[in-house]
Amino acid sequence: MHQGQRMAGHDRIAAEMAEIQRLVINGEAREVRSRTLAQLLDELGYGGLKVATALNGEFVAEKARAAQVLVPGDQIEVVAPRQGG
């Protein structure tokens, strides 16, 4: 019984990984497969780039991205250094 529940859990996670969810990234609606903010940055091609992030208006530090779970409708900002006055 216990074993069966665990397998079911794995199956559920696997199914979720394949699921597409709709997020808003830099003001633009996107369909992605990632479940965490760190995965999302990799999926979108930001891996290794110097960027900072916010989720629904709140800053998310680089070290917190891997644990930051995303849910449909989340609004994500990905910003980089830019010229300023």
Place this chain on the structure above:
Amino acid sequence: MNALPGKIAAPAKATPGRGGSAKGAPLTVYGVTVTSRLMLGTAQYPSPQVLVDALTAADAGIITVSLRREAAREKGGQRFWDMISKLGRHLLPNTAGCRTPKEAITTARMARELFATDWIKLEVIANDDTLQPDLFGLVEAAEALVKDGFKVFPYTTEDLGAAERLLAAGCEVLMPWGAPIGTGRGLWNPYALRTFRNYFPGVPLVVDAGLGAPSHAAQAMELGFDAVLLNTAVAKAGDPVGMARAFAGAISAGRLAFESGLMEQRDMASPSTPVAGTPFFNLDSNG
């Protein structure tokens, strides 16, 4: 000199020196000392090379930067970072474009991580036409950011009450505007800025925004402001490198003039050449 605001009494005066250096005394803010009193923005230059040359010509020790949304394929921000991080200047990130304390606070936190500095030029903008600071939002954001460990450079107006609230929040520098951002109109309220300077004799004060010509910067320095911050006047000049040099010269001259003590203005003429011994001068015939 102390950091406490006082009554508006004597005009701001620098300590008399011994002829001064060509640039005047160095500036210390939040424990960092820079020799240049010109803080320069990095936006709107015709090319990255012109930007670097202008920063070098101005010898700007503190330069402002910002952050913007970046598409992964674009990488413009990465190129800018590669260039700016090699210049050895103190970076002052801004919260330009933020309309609410919440936006400004989140932007400041993102900037702290990106630029690895706890300095933040805090802008909370009230409206599009004047880009003037929202003083209520500015104070609220400054209080939150100081508590979070930031060293806040608030872009404010010449309002003394708001300035006192910013100091009480923990800001150690104030940056009143000269005129609305990007207008190039110079010091549109010199009386208020003079009052501001005299009211806060020991606080580092920077005129930020609205300067269009080196003479505007010289005027701010002659009033006793500790530095000026500008961008458009240099970046949009026909020759930004030449204009950076012109501003640097004007700022050095203005500062040295302030440190040397300007004469008092008077309403009536007063001969500079000694009157005694004037040829043909006769008391009787002139009486």
